[in-house]
Structure formats: structure tokens, C-alpha cells
Amino acid sequence: MKAVLATDLSAASEATIENETCLECLGRIxxxxxxxxxVVPSNVHAGMPGIDFEKRRRKSIRKYERVIETAGFNVEVHVVRGTPxxxxxxxxxxxGASLTVVGSRGKSPLENRVIGSTARNLARTTETPLIVNRIEREADEPSVxxxxxxxxxxxxxxxxENAREAFETFSYLRHATQEATLVHVETPKDPEPTADDGSDSRLSExxxxxxxxxxETRNEVRQGDPADEILAVxxxxxxxxxxxxSRGHSRLRRLLLGSVSEDLVARANGNVMLVPPA
Known part of the structure; x- marks a missing residue:
């Protein structure tokens, strides 16, 4: 299996890459x-006097390459230009990556209301399972x-169906998973369940x-706003x-309203793994 590990060479990215436990978890699955x-952003011009941004990034990324190689992985480095x-x-x-990993310090409540960071944009558009690795927000030398x-x-x-596809990732996550909490949030729009297909019964299956x-598993059935209740759990x-x-939405809905998965990326305390539609 292959994974993409994205870095902007910031202290937050360094925390993700240099954390031996996180790398060990990737190896286990x-x-x-x-x-x-x-990625060198498009608005950073190659012709700016005295600065070769690609060369500087290649030099800076070498230490991360050595860390990952030492952890036992094959490594390929991509220094590219464009929209991250x-x-x-x-x-x-x-x-053909099986996973994309990106670090994120999270956002303030105000920033959550606007078009967001690389992590949030990936959450909207990724076609590969995405892990948003949560990093300490205020620390000068942050850790995961x-x-x-x-x-x-x-x-x-x-x-x-999309939730079922997310559940299927346990086929490889199980090699690193010890405990699981299964949550379903009932909302007023849900149809009335029959005796055979109630939420408790389906979670138990x-x-x-x-x-x-x-x-080791536990089940939770809640009522209310899905994102709020998931974060409460x-x-x-x-x-x-x-x-x-992670379900796709129309362009307008993505820009204005967001989705449960985007709310989780923005507001969760810990890591979030999104599995997009097939």
C-alpha cells in the first residue's frame, strides 16, 4: 500500500512526520x-529575485525523507508548484495511494465559517481516504x-452506502485498532425503523x-445534530x-453549508479519517 504524506515544511508538518508512533501505525496497516x-503555492513567483523556492524546499525536505527511510518505508519526494x-x-x-495524510492545527470559530485550509479543501475534494492529523494549535514546537x-x-x-465503505477500512485498520465506538445519530428526517432494522440492531451487527x-466495541445511538452529537461522543x-x-455535495453547498465530515475536520479535538464515495 502507498500513502501520500503532505507537508508545507512548517512546525506542524514536522510534528506529523517526525512522530515515530504515527509512522509505526502506518506500517501496521x-x-x-x-x-x-x-507544494510551492502558485502565487509564489519563481522569478522573485535571489530566491529559488523549489531548490530550497528540496533541501529542507531531505531531513524528512531520511526520517521516513529510517522508519523502514520506501520514500519518493515530490516538490511541485500549484494549488496545494x-x-x-x-x-x-x-x-494509486490508499491514504493521504495531512497535518492540521485546526481553526478558530471565525475561520471555520470561511473557505478553509488545505486540510478542509482536501476534505471537500479528495478521492482517496484522508487522515487529518491534529496538531497542537498554540505551541511554538507543536506535537501531535x-x-x-x-x-x-x-x-x-x-x-x-458511503458509510458502509468507510466501515470496510477496518479490514486493514484492524491491525492497529484495539477499541471501536460505533455511533449513529438519529435526526427528525430519518424514517421510522422497523423492529428488525432499528439503529441498535444495525450497530450490533x-x-x-x-x-x-x-x-473491543461499544455502541452509541443519539438524537440531534449529527456533527454535534459525534463530537460529544x-x-x-x-x-x-x-x-x-465523506459525501460529495454540489459546489454551492460545499462553499456555503459544508457537511458533517467538514464540521468534524474543523472542530474535532483529535484526528479525523474521511473515506470518500467510490
């Missing part, structure tokens, strides 16, 4: 090859907030599959990563 990607989320997404699709990416998973489902892999059980399917 079957990642063997890591493509280290850094588009180039990262394009490289992931081109190489949850070191074990897949040890304790909070899986949120609306029982859609999913839990039984995980228990076959010796993953996160506060209660302290998972290392929230796993959720």
Missing part, C-alpha cells in the same frame, strides 16, 4: 511506500495530539464483525481518530 509531497490541495490530490490519484492513529476508533455511520477481529470516549464517510 500495510503502508510500505510513502510519497512525501510539498489540488496538487496533493492529483499525486495521490496518479500513484493523538499519537496512535488507529488504536481507538470512533466510527460514525448513517447506514448509507457491525460490532459483531469487529469483535471477530478482537476489537468524542469528548466522552477520547478516541484517537474519528472515522466517517
Amino acid at each position: 500495510g503502508i510500505e511506500e510513502i510519497h512525501l509531497v510539498t 490541495h489540488r496538487r496533493i490530490r492529483g499525486i495521490a490519484e496518479t500513484i 495530539l493523538r499519537q496512535h492513529l488507529f488504536q481507538r476508533i470512533l466510527y460514525a455511520t448513517d447506514f448509507s 457491525l460490532a459483531a464483525k469487529l469483535e471477530e477481529w478482537d476489537i 468524542e469528548d466522552a470516549v477520547d478516541p484517537t481518530t474519528i472515522l466517517v464517510g
Whole structure:
């Protein structure tokens, strides 16, 4: 399996790359090859006097390349120019990556209301499963907030086809997962369940599959706003990563309203893994 690890060479990116536990987690789920990607933004002009941005980035990224090689991975480095989320997404699709990893310090409440960072733009557009690795927000020398990416998973489902696809990632995450909390949030728009297909029953079926892999599970059925309730469960059980399917929306809806998955990327305390539609 291949993974793209995106970096802007900031202290937050360095925290993701140099965290041995995070790299070990990637190895456990079957990642063997890591493509280290850094993007020189389009608005940084190559002709600016006395500055060769590509050369400087290649020099800076070498230490990260050595860290990843020392951890036992094959490494390929990409220093490219363009819009960061588009180039990262394009490289992931081109190489057939199974996973994209990007660090994020999160956003202030005001910033959450506007078109956001590379992580949020990737959340909107990625066609590859995406991990947003949460980094300390205020620290000068930040570290990752949850070191074990897949040890304790909070899986949120609306029982859609996309949610089912997100659940299927347990087929490889299970090699690094010890505990899972399965959450469904009922809303007023949900149809009335029959006795055979109630939320508790459907979560129990999913839990039984995980228990076959010796993953300790618990179920939560809640009522209310999906993002709010999922984040309330996160506060209660302290998972290392929230796993959720990511549905596409129209361009207007993406820009103005967002989605549950985008809310989680913006507001979660820990890591978020998004699985896009097939």
C-alpha cells in the first residue's frame, strides 16, 4: 500500500512526520511506500529575485525523507508548484495511494465559517481516504495530539452506502485498532425503523464483525445534530481518530453549508479519517 504524506515544511508538518508512533501505525496497516509531497503555492513567483523556492524546499525536505527511510518505508519526494490541495490530490490519484495524510492545527470559530485550509479543501475534494492529523494549535514546537492513529476508533455511520465503505477500512485498520465506538445519530428526517432494522440492531451487527477481529466495541445511538452529537461522543470516549464517510455535495453547498465530515475536520479535538464515495 502507498500513502501520500503532505507537508508545507512548517512546525506542524514536522510534528506529523517526525512522530515515530504515527509512522509505526502506518506500517501496521500495510503502508510500505510513502510519497512525501510539498507544494510551492502558485502565487509564489519563481522569478522573485535571489530566491529559488523549489531548490530550497528540496533541501529542507531531505531531513524528512531520511526520517521516513529510517522508519523502514520506501520514500519518493515530490516538490511541485500549484494549488496545494489540488496538487496533493492529483499525486495521490496518479500513484494509486490508499491514504493521504495531512497535518492540521485546526481553526478558530471565525475561520471555520470561511473557505478553509488545505486540510478542509482536501476534505471537500479528495478521492482517496484522508487522515487529518491534529496538531497542537498554540505551541511554538507543536506535537501531535493523538499519537496512535488507529488504536481507538470512533466510527460514525448513517447506514448509507458511503458509510458502509468507510466501515470496510477496518479490514486493514484492524491491525492497529484495539477499541471501536460505533455511533449513529438519529435526526427528525430519518424514517421510522422497523423492529428488525432499528439503529441498535444495525450497530450490533457491525460490532459483531469487529469483535471477530478482537476489537473491543461499544455502541452509541443519539438524537440531534449529527456533527454535534459525534463530537460529544468524542469528548466522552477520547478516541484517537474519528472515522466517517465523506459525501460529495454540489459546489454551492460545499462553499456555503459544508457537511458533517467538514464540521468534524474543523472542530474535532483529535484526528479525523474521511473515506470518500467510490
